Amino acid sequence: MKALIVERKISRFAAARVASAFGAGKGAGIGPLRLTDTATPKDRGAAWVGVTPILSGVCGSDLSTVDGRSSHYFEHIVSFPFIPGHEILGLLNEASLDAHGIERAKGQRVVIQPVLNCIVRGETPCAACQKGDIGRCQILSSGKLRAGLQTGYCADTGGGWSEGPLRVHSSQVFAVPDDMSDEDAVTIEPMACALHAALRCHHDENSTIAVLGAGTLGLGVVAALDFLSATKRIVRPRRLIVGARYDVQRSFARAFGADDVVAPDQLSRAVRLATRSLVSGQPTGDPGQLSGGADVVVDAVGSAESLADALKIVAPGGRIVMVGMPGKISIDLASLWHREVEIVGAYAYGMERFGKKEIRTFDLAMELVAHHHTGQLVSAHYPLERFEEALAHAGAAGRRGGIKIVFKPGSSRATNKKED
Amino acid sequence: MSPRPGFVLDVDRSTPPTLMWKGESFGLQKLPTGSRVIYAPEPFDALEDPETAIREALENPTGDQIPLSAQLRSGMRLTICFDDISLPLPPMAAPDIRQMVIEAVLDAAAAAGVDDVVLIAALALHRRMTEPELRHALGNRVYDAFAPHGNLMQHDAEDPDNLVHLGVTDKGEDVEINKRAAESDLLVYVNINLVAMDGGHKSVATGLASYKSLRHHHNPSTMRHSKSFMHAPDSALHTANWRMGRLIKDSGVNIFQIETTLNTNTFPDSFQFLQKREWEWNLRDRVSFQASSRALDAAPKKMARQILQGIKAPHALRSVYAGEVEAVHEKILTDVWAQQGVAVEGQTDIVTMGLPYICPYNVNSIMNPILVACLGLGYFFNLYKGKPVVREGGVAILFHPTRPEFHPGHHPSYIDFFEQVLTETKDPVVMSEKFEEAFATDPWYIHLYRTGHAYHGVHPFYMWYWCAHAMEHLSKVIIVGGDPATVRRLGFHPATTLDDALEIAQDTVGAHPTITHLHNPPLFLSDVT
Numbered sequence: 036m037k038a039l040i041v042e043r044k045i046s047r048f049a050a051a052r053v054a055s056a057f058g059a060g061k062g063a064g065i066g067p068l069r070l071t072d073t074a075t076p077k078d079r080g081a082a083w084v085g086v087t088p089i090l091s092g093v094c095g096s097d098l099s100t101v102d103g104r105s106s107h108y109f110e111h112i113v114s115f116p117f118i119p120g121h122e123i124l125g126l127l128n129e130a131s132l133d134a135h136g137i138e139r140a141k142g143q144r145v146v147i148q149p150v151l152n153c154i155v156r157g158e159t160p161c162a163a164c165q166k167g168d169i170g171r172c173q174i175l176s177s178g179k180l181r182a183g184l185q186t187g188y189c190a191d192t193g194g195g196w197s198e199g200p201l202r203v204h205s206s207q208v209f210a211v212p213d214d215m216s217d218e219d220a221v222t223i224e225p226m227a228c229a230l231h232a233a234l235r236c237h238h239d240e241n242s243t244i245a246v247l248g249a250g251t252l253g254l255g256v257v258a259a260l261d262f263l264s265a266t267k268r269i270v271r272p273r274r275l276i277v278g279a280r281y282d283v284q285r286s287f288a289r290a291f292g293a294d295d296v297v298a299p300d301q302l303s304r305a306v307r308l309a310t311r312s313l314v315s316g317q318p319t320g321d322p323g324q325l326s327g328g329a330d331v332v333v334d335a336v337g338s339a340e341s342l343a344d345a346l347k348i349v350a351p352g353g354r355i356v357m358v359g360m361p362g363k364i365s366i367d368l369a370s371l372w373h374r375e376v377e378i379v380g381a382y383a384y385g386m387e388r389f390g391k392k393e394i395r396t397f398d399l400a401m402e403l404v405a406h407h408h409t410g411q412l413v414s415a416h417y418p419l420e421r422f423e424e425a426l427a428h429a430g431a432a433g434r435r436g437g438i439k440i441v442f443k444p445g446s447s448r449a450t451n452k453k454e455d
Numbered sequence: 456m457s458p459r460p461g462f463v464l465d466v467d468r469s470t471p472p473t474l475m476w477k478g479e480s481f482g483l484q485k486l487p488t489g490s491r492v493i494y495a496p497e498p499f500d501a502l503e504d505p506e507t508a509i510r511e512a513l514e515n516p517t518g519d520q521i522p523l524s525a526q527l528r529s530g531m532r533l534t535i536c537f538d539d540i541s542l543p544l545p546p547m548a549a550p551d552i553r554q555m556v557i558e559a560v561l562d563a564a565a566a567a568g569v570d571d572v573v574l575i576a577a578l579a580l581h582r583r584m585t586e587p588e589l590r591h592a593l594g595n596r597v598y599d600a601f602a603p604h605g606n607l608m609q610h611d612a613e614d615p616d617n618l619v620h621l622g623v624t625d626k627g628e629d630v631e632i633n634k635r636a637a638e639s640d641l642l643v644y645v646n647i648n649l650v651a652m653d654g655g656h657k658s659v660a661t662g663l664a665s666y667k668s669l670r671h672h673h674n675p676s677t678m679r680h681s682k683s684f685m686h687a688p689d690s691a692l693h694t695a696n697w698r699m700g701r702l703i704k705d706s707g708v709n710i711f712q713i714e715t716t717l718n719t720n721t722f723p724d725s726f727q728f729l730q731k732r733e734w735e736w737n738l739r740d741r742v743s744f745q746a747s748s749r750a751l752d753a754a755p756k757k758m759a760r761q762i763l764q765g766i767k768a769p770h771a772l773r774s775v776y777a778g779e780v781e782a783v784h785e786k787i788l789t790d791v792w793a794q795q796g797v798a799v800e801g802q803t804d805i806v807t808m809g810l811p812y813i814c815p816y817n818v819n820s821i822m823n824p825i826l827v828a829c830l831g832l833g834y835f836f837n838l839y840k841g842k843p844v845v846r847e848g849g850v851a852i853l854f855h856p857t858r859p860e861f862h863p864g865h866h867p868s869y870i871d872f873f874e875q876v877l878t879e880t881k882d883p884v885v886m887s888e889k890f891e892e893a894f895a896t897d898p899w900y901i902h903l904y905r906t907g908h909a910y911h912g913v914h915p916f917y918m919w920y921w922c923a924h925a926m927e928h929l930s931k932v933i934i935v936g937g938d939p940a941t942v943r944r945l946g947f948h949p950a951t952t953l954d955d956a957l958e959i960a961q962d963t964v965g966a967h968p969t970i971t972h973l974h975n976p977p978l979f980l981s982d983v984t
Binding site for chain 2: 295297298301304305307308311312313314317318322
């Protein structure tokens with residue numbers, strides 16, 4: 036099958052890292068990613084099913100990998116060579132049970148919950164997975180699969196950036212409603228991440244929430260907070276402020292329910308104004324460290340700069356939710372100590388709880404996607420052959436008027452919404 | 456030879472290009488044949504002996520007041536309030552008229568044995584003046600005698616301990632002013648009447664007021680019904696101030712008002728060409744123009760700003776009156792109009808104006824985009840009596856680079872206003888309802904206003920409200936040479952040249968519009984019939 040694969044070649048990772056200095060996604064041409072014909076992943080027996088990708092998204096973590104910028108932390112929880120692509124809409128190659136234990140027919144459209152947790156690996160479920168919190172699974176490198184935190188990072192399963200089929204455990208399969216578009220469906224996985232992050236905010240009705248970054252995840256958190264409050268699962272924060280660099284991002288942020296949408300360099304001013312904070316030091320163009328600040332800051336960027344900015348605008352005793360994937364960064368944490376700020380991660384998904392009710396994040400994400408039609412974030416489809424263009428586009432999506440770039444493995448030509 | 460009056464020039468093919476201000480630079484602009492250019496009257500002669508004129512005014516008060524010396528006695532509380540950095544423009548070459556008047560008042564107070572004397576800069580919601588600015592306005596002798604002892608204050612509209620609520624007018628307006636001033640035995644107000652809107656009851660009722668009081672007349676409705684600010688009978692702003700002023704008087708505050716007019720000698724020798732008629736430029740003027748315009752264009756923006764902000768105007772005292780507020784003001788208005796009035800027949804489709812580097816709110820600071828709008832539409836547009844120079848539904852064409860630059864120390868709330876308010880609405884009514892209170896009561900802005908040198912948080916709203924009448928009157932505002940994104944943020948249209956601007960205006964005023972250019976500064980007031 037035709038597939039994009041990532042190989043463990045140190046020189047290529049280094050070259051990609053250099054190239055990516057000229058822009059995210061620029062490592063695609065000379066980095067560890069290449070297009071090749073490769074064997075389909077082997078059938079793994081009962082409870083496993085083949086899935087042929089229809090669409091597969093490009094996520095920020097994929098770009099980091101392609102650009103050789105991922106943290107060394109991941110070295111032992113991925114296995115090479117792997118086929119990237121964990122945001123996957125596909126077709127079942129044969130009938131299979133899904134995550135709810137419901138029989139699904141061959142040809143059913145499905146999305147994949149990609150976490151390769153202990154249940155998928157055939158291991159005794161860990162404490163987290165027993166509760167459904169699969170994102171916190173303690174077993175990501177043992178069992179019947181080689182290491183891999185998700186489909187798309189494991190040498191045994193295949194990934195979405197291929198003609199397929201990839202191999203998927205039935206517990207990973209979620210059937211897509213017939214009336215949901217392909218574009219909406221391919222955003223279910225990132226929206227599940229966004230929902231989980233929104234629920235990590237732990238805010239109340241008096242809270243101000245600031246969202247740093249308005250790519251797919253940042254916008255997803257905005258949409259998730261709006262959706263969850265509209266469906267009475269959580270309260271709406273008093274004020275939701277988004278820092279968005281590009282017009283297209285600002286437009287979606289407003290459409291998804293943000294109260295204030297400002298340029299990133301104005302976010303601290305907007306938060307200061309909304310929270311009626313004072314500022315340490317003399318007034319400058321950037322207010323600097325606020326005396327008060329937002330009760331919750333969602334960092335949907337994951338860089339040293341974004342975390343430093345988050346620390347400047349979060350209130351004493353406040354919380355920073357890191358949903359953007361960070362790496363090794365250097366940062367002054369004096370204010371974290373002095374102002375008793377919490378920084379929490381928000382990775383993936385699992386089971387969400389509302390009082391005594393539990394619901395899988397993926398099921399909730401299906402509702403969110405249907406509510407906000409987040410498929411409108413999909414800006415362009417690319418065939419696998421044009422992966423360099425696709426990744427360059429993804430790396431510059433906002434500047435080029437887009438948000439989410441996806442591969443369409445079965446197609447031979449690219450389509451851009453603006454060009455259509 | 457007596458100074459020549461202002462006049463309206465009809466541009467023909469032989470008319471030389473007109474000097475056009477463009478913020479921190481200027482150039483020559485050829486205006487279309489048939490355009491009109493309004494020139495200010497030449498500066499009146501200075502009073503030969505200003506010190507004597509001041510002392511005579513203090514001892515021969517106008518209206519229902521008794522001479523200053525008769526009101527001064529040992530043991531009394533005397534408060535002398537004075538206009539702030541916003542007047543005059545450009546700042547006056549030393550000695551400043553405030554220094555001259557205040558020294559005369561202090562001499563009289565000393566002679567009478569008054570030792571409880573406090574000076575207060577009547578800031579309203581303007582920024583606090585710096586020490587050099589205060590020294591310039593008052594002179595070193597006065598500054599050194601008062602400041603070290605805490606007897607030189609700057610009005611703090613956010614200091615609840617030093618405000619007093621005097622009552623409510625019959626229109627429901629709160630009158631809350633500076634407590635020390637209100638509770639003094641005598642309040643002397645030293646005013647500079649740069650234009651006709653200055654002075655009168657506005658001096659105390661606005662200059663010494665709190666936000667709670669100011670909000671009653673600094674709002675979109677009042678501004679839209681002030682046509683114009685320069686003619687009190689047609690100005691809702693002045694009507695409100697007069698109601699408040701009379702309440703202040705009725706509540707027992709004894710005000711001894713001193714009002715002064717300056718002549719319009721605006722620029723020093725090296726920049727004299729800026730206030731001369733172009734066809735009368737001599738060789739020196741031409742050389743000065745070429746040298747200064749090229750230097751300003753070539754200089755880094757910061758340096759160009761420093762050069763221009765360093766200009767001190769050779770303004771000279773033209774008249775001074777003292778006594779009862781309304782009587783004094785009536786006399787001073789006659790003098791202001793005599794110096795600045797220009798008879799203009801009929802309105803035109805388009806008014807053009809070159810905006811200079813300075814307005815009342817960016818002395819020693821940066822002319823940010825909101826102040827650009829205010830200078831053009833709030834001030835220059837409103838320099839009329841009768842009716843605006845431009846017809847209703849006409850177009851204003853402004854010349855200014857309109858860069859998105861702000862002084863973070865002086866105008867912190869302007870930055871947020873530009874980024875957060877103007878991105879959502881340009882409508883003065885909508886912004887007043889949705890945003891004004893949050894800005895006005897913001898603790899950081901209040902902190903910076905009280906302790907730093909920042910304009911009050913609500914100030915950018917007031918600047919925008921000043922434009923309300925013009926924005927309602929005009930169908931289009933075009934800024935030639937302005938940063939396009941910034942101009943659009945203001946809700947206006949950018950153009951690169953006058954020809955472009957005229958083309959943009961065409962759909963509103965047709966292909967052959969009538970045009971009037973305001974050759975300003977020096978300041979003039981159009982009496983449009």
